[in-house]
Amino acid sequence: MIGRYFTYALISLVLVVVQTKLMRLLTVEGITPDILTIWVVFLALREGQLPASVWGFCIGLLFDLATGNFIGLSALSKTICGFFAGYFYSETKMLQTLASYRFLMVVLFASVIQNTVYFIIYAQGSEIGFLRAIFQVGLATAFYTTTWTLLPMFAFTRRSMR
Amino acid sequence: MHRFLGLLGLFKEYLVLTVLIVISLVLLSLNDNNQVRAIRSTAVGFVGFMQNALAIIPNVVELKKENEVLRQLNVNLSNEVSLLREARLENLRLREIAGLKEHSSFKLTAGNVIGKSLLLLRNTITLDIGERDGIKADMPVISETGLVGKVIATSEHYSIAQLMQNKDFRASAKIQRTRVDGIIAWGGGDVLRLKNVSKTEDVKAGDIVITSEYSSVFPREIKIGLVSKIEEKPGSLFKEVEVTPSVDFASLEQVFVVTSAPDPERTEIEKKVARTK
Numbered sequence: 475m476i477g478r479y480f481t482y483a484l485i486s487l488v489l490v491v492v493q494t495k496l497m498r499l500l501t502v503e504g505i506t507p508d509i510l511t512i513w514v515v516f517l518a519l520r521e522g523q524l525p526a527s528v529w530g531f532c533i534g535l536l537f538d539l540a541t542g543n544f545i546g547l548s549a550l551s552k553t554i555c556g557f558f559a560g561y562f563y564s565e566t567k568m569l570q571t572l573a574s575y576r577f578l579m580v581v582l583f584a585s586v587i588q589n590t591v592y593f594i595i596y597a598q599g600s601e602i603g604f605l606r607a608i609f610q611v612g613l614a615t616a617f618y619t620t621t622w623t624l625l626p627m628f629a630f631t632r633r634s635m636r
Numbered sequence: 637m638h639r640f641l642g643l644l645g646l647f648k649e650y651l652v653l654t655v656l657i658v659i660s661l662v663l664l665s666l667n668d669n670n671q672v673r674a675i676r677s678t679a680v681g682f683v684g685f686m687q688n689a690l691a692i693i694p695n696v697v698e699l700k701k702e703n704e705v706l707r708q709l710n711v712n713l714s715n716e717v718s719l720l721r722e723a724r725l726e727n728l729r730l731r732e733i734a735g736l737k738e739h740s741s742f743k744l745t746a747g748n749v750i751g752k753s754l755l756l757l758r759n760t761i762t763l764d765i766g767e768r769d770g771i772k773a774d775m776p777v778i779s780e781t782g783l784v785g786k787v788i789a790t791s792e793h794y795s796i797a798q799l800m801q802n803k804d805f806r807a808s809a810k811i812q813r814t815r816v817d818g819i820i821a822w823g824g825g826d827v828l829r830l831k832n833v834s835k836t837e838d839v840k841a842g843d844i845v846i847t848s849e850y851s852s853v854f855p856r857e858i859k860i861g862l863v864s865k866i867e868e869k870p871g872s873l874f875k876e877v878e879v880t881p882s883v884d885f886a887s888l889e890q891v892f893v894v895t896s897a898p899d900p901e902r903t904e905i906e907k908k909v910a911r912t913k
Contacts (some may be wrong), residue, residue: 527649
């Protein structure tokens with residue numbers, strides 16, 4: 475279990491670096507896919523609600539520290555993301571969920587909630603209203619992220635077919 | 637305890653979520669950017685709104701405390717008002733006295749009445765000025781409203797003045813309107829009497845009585861009082877003229893002693909003539 479968690483930590487670290495340094499290459503119209511959200515949802519579906527909340531917090535905080543802006547905001551939104559994604563955890567149907575469209579739906583659902591929380595706070599005191607931020611940026615990011623979830627979903631589909 | 641731990645285990649996801657959210661919010665609050673400032677501002681506004689909304693519910697303990705504080709404040713303010721009133725009255729009195737001193741042609745020394753001896757027949761007052769201030773026996777004592785009496789005894793720091801309401805007091809006086817002369821003396825009680833006024837003289841109630849130039853002790857034309865009653869007794873050559881003093885002896889607090897000596901040449905010749913008699 476410790477080894478597994480160590481692997482998760484290592485992957486999280488790599489993904490944070492990828493998210494901060496490389497994902498901007500995939501930006502379309504200012505919208506960047508959030509692979510950390512996909513990772514937190516994966517952890518939620520694999521480990522359950524409580525570990526997903528803790529991993530969400532740790533990954534979010536790591537991302538905040540890596541980017542250096544608004545410490546605590548990603549930690550908060552990803553904690554909530556992990557918590558809500560954890561509702562779809564099922565020990566027996568874990569692989570089926572990851573290998574099907576349900577994975578996409580969970581990512582979309584968790585991403586919308588996460589972005590809503592994120593932009594409610596982020597839009598405070600700025601000229602852009604938080605409703606506009608949620609609908610224009612939050613939803614777009616959620617859909618774009620869901621699109622990128624197709625890659626792991628296909629990987630799990632192939633794995634389940636073996 | 638076991639039950640409590642069981643309950644915690646049941647809701648551990650929510651408990652952990654709450655803890656993580658609280659930590660996140662604490663971390664958020666450590667930032668100093670527009671968003672956090674806006675949230676703080678909103679939070680302050682919200683708290684203010686709630687406090688305002690809840691203010692209509694009376695808080696008995698707070699009200700009681702506030703009531704006590706207000707009562708104490710009320711007492712303090714009442715005391716202050718009383719002191720201010722007293723100061724105002726004193727100020728008015730002192731202004732009158734200062735006015736008298738400024739407009740008087742005599743040399744005056746101000747003194748406070750520090751004692752009153754209101755014996756039946758010999759009423760005196762004690763002043764806080766004495767020989768050190770140039771006070772001597774027989775010096776006239778006046779106030780802003782008129783003649784008070786004269787100094788009869790002195791020490792270094794104090795002096796005693798005989799009031800007009802004293803059976804031994806005498807002074808030359810006259811009616812201001814008709815210049816009719818007489819001797820003013822105490823008539824008992826609160827009134828004075830102008831003696832030696834012939835029945836043929838013109839004296840009316842309301843006439844002002846002043847000191848006469850015949851007096852070797854009192855300066856001329858100091859107000860003594862007003863004629864309040866005139867009686868003519870059969871078998872007597874003189875009128876009974878009752879005078880109400882212009883000075884209220886009961887409320888006397890500050891007085892002046894006329895320290896300028898009367899004309900020494902006059903005093904000298906009067907004494908010489910008196911000796912030859």
